Amino acid sequence: MSEFSWQRAVIKVGSALISPDGHQCSAKYLLAIARFITESREQGKQVIIVSSGSVAAGRSVIAHKTHPSIAEKQAMAAVGQMQMMENWSRFFDFPCAQVLLTYDDFHDRSRYVNIKNTVRELLNNNVLPIVNENDTTSVDVLKVGDNDNLAAYAAMVAEADTLIICSDIDGLYDADPRINPQAKLIPVVNNIDGSIYELAGGPGSKVGTGGMRTKIEAADKCAESGIQTLIVNGSKGEVFDALLDSRIPGTRFVPAKTPDTAKEQWLKHTLIATGRIEVDQGAKKALIQTGASLLPVGITGVEGDFTAGDAVEICHNNVPFAKGVALYSAADLNAIKGLYSEDFENVIGYSSGEAAVHRDDLALL
Ligand SMILES: Nc1ncnc2c1ncn2[C@@H]1O[C@H](COP(=O)(O)OP(=O)(O)O)[C@@H](O)[C@H]1O
Numbered sequence: 001m002s003e004f005s006w007q008r009a010v011i012k013v014g015s016a017l018i019s020p021d022g023h024q025c026s027a028k029y030l031l032a033i034a035r036f037i038t039e040s041r042e043q044g045k046q047v048i049i050v051s052s053g054s055v056a057a058g059r060s061v062i063a064h065k066t067h068p069s070i071a072e073k074q075a076m077a078a079v080g081q082m083q084m085m086e087n088w089s090r091f092f093d094f095p096c097a098q099v100l101l102t103y104d105d106f107h108d109r110s111r112y113v114n115i116k117n118t119v120r121e122l123l124n125n126n127v128l129p130i131v132n133e134n135d136t137t138s139v140d141v142l143k144v145g146d147n148d149n150l151a152a153y154a155a156m157v158a159e160a161d162t163l164i165i166c167s168d169i170d171g172l173y174d175a176d177p178r179i180n181p182q183a184k185l186i187p188v189v190n191n192i193d194g195s196i197y198e199l200a201g202g203p204g205s206k207v208g209t210g211g212m213r214t215k216i217e218a219a220d221k222c223a224e225s226g227i228q229t230l231i232v233n234g235s236k237g238e239v240f241d242a243l244l245d246s247r248i249p250g251t252r253f254v255p256a257k258t259p260d261t262a263k264e265q266w267l268k269h270t271l272i273a274t275g276r277i278e279v280d281q282g283a284k285k286a287l288i289q290t291g292a293s294l295l296p297v298g299i300t301g302v303e304g305d306f307t308a309g310d311a312v313e314i315c316h317n318n319v320p321f322a323k324g325v326a327l328y329s330a331a332d333l334n335a336i337k338g339l340y341s342e343d344f345e346n347v348i349g350y351s352s353g354e355a356a357v358h359r360d361d362l363a364l365l
């Protein structure tokens with residue numbers, strides 16, 4: 001078992017632990033997790049919970065056919081969220097705070113900063129934040145969609161050093177152990193590449209959402225941001241004894257040595273690009289080697305229908321190498337590509353400055 005240390009952790013608890021029978025909230029596995037959280041806090045550590053289970057917890061209250069509709073699931077989440085919060089709070093004699101977030105909250109820079117400030121204030125006041133996706137308002141494209149990735153965003157926004165994903169399996173195996181009983185546990189992952197993603201299968205229970213793939217995605221985001229991720233089996237009490245003893249009874253994903261800044265994390269992981277800008281070799285070199293802003297003179301093509309303020313991928317030979325916030329719309333960039341700033345007024349009737357994407361709003365991939 002490898003050793004680890006941490007100071008501020010996001011602990012993600014999956015639906016399989018909140019609602020093991022799949023249709024109501026259970027306390028069965030929460031006692032050991034709650035004890036771990038309480039003892040960690042007594043050691044001066046800070047914890048944020050990301051808890052799934054609202055849909056499963058509310059399932060028995062909302063009438064539905066075998067496959068509930070989106071509205072039925074949202075109604076289940078609205079009911080189940082109350083039960084899930086109640087279930088957690090009875091284990092703690094300090095206050096808990098409900099934090100319901102959507103993808104849009106992470107995507108919008110000012111909302112992102114507001115989440116950061118709120119979480120900091122809650123932690124400063126010894127309150128335990130309990131985060132879930134706001135399932136009632138978020139559907140499909142507006143959703144993070146799974147709580148593993150939500151937990152990674154939460155870890156970034158909270159500036160945590162550790163993400164602990166508690167699932168119903170001991171960690172990452174070299175194959176889905178429910179399908180292949182010979183599968184072996186992988187204790188440490190130093191580098192998350194395609195071969196690691198290939199190991200991942202889907203969810204193991206009726207209530208799980210993303211399976212191992214979304215856990216690897218979460219670990220990948222966190223690693224780039226300098227955050228270590230552990231996947232452990234939250235249904236085994238002894239796992240938490242080991243964690244309290246600084247041992248890892250599961251899989252540890254080692255974080256990058258030169259992590260991204262907070263702004264780079266936000267640009268890379270939470271913004272969805274709505275367009276693509278193709279640039280020439282000189283512009284690519286300037287962005288990568290000298291840390292320059294992207295100027296329209298180096299742009300050779302524009303794809304998509306974005307407006308100023310939208311995120312775009314910056315590509316050379318169609319391969320994305322950076323992401324940033326465009327200062328001009330797609331139509332205007334198309335008109336001024338290949339030109340210097342003195343020509344912008346003549347061509348589009350205004351100028352928002354010489355850069356198409358400013359260095360401060362650009363991250364290399
Ligand atoms: N390579 C793998 N290693 C471990 N578990 C895997 C793997 N591939 C798929 N799984 C499945 O992922 C499941 C955990 O994901 P999921 O059901 O979404 O749980 P949670 O509700 O905790 O998010 C496990 O029960 C297991 O069946």
Ligand SMILES: N[C@@H](CCC(=O)OP(=O)(O)O)C(=O)O
Pocket residue numbers: 013014015016051052053054055056077132133135145146147148207208209210211
């Ligand atoms: N927001 C949903 C979370 C769904 C989800 O990601 O579940 P899981 O794969 O168990 O973490 C809920 O509370 O039911």
